[in-house]
Amino acid sequence: MKIEWEYLFTMATVSILAVYGWHQGDVSDIHALFALGGVILTLMVFIAFPLKISGMNLGNFFMQTAILMFALGFPALTQTAPRLLGAPHPFTVFVGTAAEEIMRIAVFIIAVAAFGMPRFAVVASSITFAAIHLYWYPTEWFVAIIAGALFSILLLYYESQTACVVSHFAYDMFAFGYISTVFFLTFFFINLIFGLALTRKKIKVEI
16 A cells, blocks of 8 residues: 555654644634544554655645545535534634545555455444544444545545545535635546546656
């Protein structure tokens, strides 16, 4: 299994921001724990099992981001609302969504690297994603399992951990009303166009 160096950089950055934000009172205890716990689990896998670090495949990144944005965001287009009163600051949204992904992806990596069971990885990381969201939305656990399964299946196919973080953050910013429908759609189509262009022509561009 390969891990993007861009994701490792993001993971390290988010862990630092999570500690700083927690100290400042901008990041919740649970999100700080998700970030640090996910980092520790990922490091344990790196120590115990051989994992390949590689650059991001841009075609896969764009396609995975576009598909996730479509699946998550388009159902919400019919019920968009002005920015929610009391919505968390964008900094808090970024750290929170990234921390959730770091924990979910850590469980996914463990199941694949330690047990060689990609299907079990999808199930385990989906349940983890649902468990994470039980803290805020206990009535939406089934939806969270479906969303977690979609994230994990696409991660298994496209292998872009960074795309999980970007698409999750883009959706949450849209859901909280920080970005407009026009911006969300524009960002979606940019990812879709570049993804199709790079994957259909089988152009492998890594950074």
